[in-house]
Amino acid sequence: MSDTVTDNSHDQHAVRRGKLADMRAGGFDPFRANVTPTHFSADAKALYVEGQDDVVPVTVAGRLITFRVQGGSSFVKIQDQQGPIQLYFRKDVLGEERYGVFKKALDLGDILGVSGTLFKTKTGEITVRVTEFTLVSKALRPLPEKWHGLSDPEQVYRQRYLDLIVNQESRHRLMTRARIVSAVRRFLEDRQFLEVETPVLQSVAGGAAARPFQTHHNALNTDFVLRISLELYLKRMLVAGYDRVFEIGRNFRNEGVSRRHNPEFTMLEVYQAYSDYRGMMTLVKDLLTHLVRDVVKPTETEGEGEAAVTRPSMRIKHAASGEWIDFGAEWREVKYKDLIIEKTGDAQWFSRTKEEKIEGVQKLGLYADPKWEEFELTNEIFGKLIEPTLIQPTFVTHLPKELCPLAKITVDDPSTIDVFELIIGGMEVAPAYSEQNDPDVQRAMFEAQAGEETQKIDHDFLLALEHGMPPAGGMGIGIDRLAILLTGAESIRDVILFPQLRNA
């Protein structure tokens, strides 16, 4: 660099721009260059044949993440989708001029492609002896610190790409999420479920109780809401004769943002004709067991030092409680009413008056709003005192019918519905129902729930039901929450690539 009056050697952005300008002046523009890798890093390393150094040629490409120059020879690492691979540059291999370019023009964060042969270093690391290299993108900004990585949560979320470049755990966690979604698809397709896509823009936000985002279509001059659930359109597909369908899609809820809530989140919903909530129980258990065993693949180590043995496990540590969730053990099944009776110690709880229930809720140390309905008072106990304690996989069955208008009424107890909620880690992970297919009962339930707000009833869905929907089991899984559990994450933001934040 030429002598300048002001020393800007501290300004890494300026230094890197200077290097880029020098390269361009010398006739090379990295932004116009490219390479064709033959392998990803781990695949390349797997090609090495023990004892046969410099036999296997490879071309790999990635981001420069460590840089160790020792005079005429240097070890660096690049990182691609599969992880890091070490490269060895020597002056006597590359020649004085290219080696000089390597030493002076490259910076941490640059993206380069290299060709060479595989060999094993003294310390046993499979490495590429570089014979040729090409810079294919210049990083004009420096990487975060190499040892501590990036830890400012705000920057982690706003500049997730930096987090993913430097924080190994984040790379692994978010890749596991991607693999979970992919494995869910394969699992369902193997069982003849069809993946369909239904509208995000809807005129009525049905299938759940939540405040929707509102928007407007200009050409149609029509207001729309973003969907809060996939349910009602997937059931139309059951009417259509698609007997096994699922959708993995984004839902939007215009509500609070927290460790467990992002305004947009990913939901899986599955519907299977001629099944019911019991069938869904088997399906979801098989699915989650498969995900733990074949995707997350937890291991446990017994003993220490030389005697240590690592073997596959079905247990995953729950970040919030520190407890180990055992997916391999028997999954508990319990009725909602039994849990409430156990918690309140009152076998007659469900025949108490509203006043008695208010008193009962308060006696448990909870706030009880006199405006609440009776089922809301009871559900306060469930939500605050029971659900958070259900860490091991638990099917809570037969919820009060007021909690969901879309399920079939239990034959021998008309106050409950044929449903379960799968609770794991104190969180609702998967609700499932025997789906209501009686159009008249469905209409009555909608009307009871909507009250004055009759415009919130999806009449087009009711029309579809009148054409006949087969009996069916349906299930939903919050993919984000599932990813939290399976990756041992603490927050939904840790399993969403770009969680929602305020504009900076």
Next chain:
RNA sequence: GGUUUCCUAGCUCAAUGGUAGAGCAGUUGACUCUUAAUCAAUUGGUUCAGGGUUCGAGUCCCUGGGGAACCA
């Protein structure tokens, strides 16, 4: 929405109300098997923004912005 708390160099962090520092990264040099490489030298600050108190504010107070935890 409420309470608590955080915001200092590119990054990770220091600094009783009294001259804003360190490590990494950067720059210059040495070094042909390194693993957070090493060694020597060295640059770098509108302390989130704006007000206030004070002889003096990164530090105390107020307002605003953004993040986090808990609550609703």
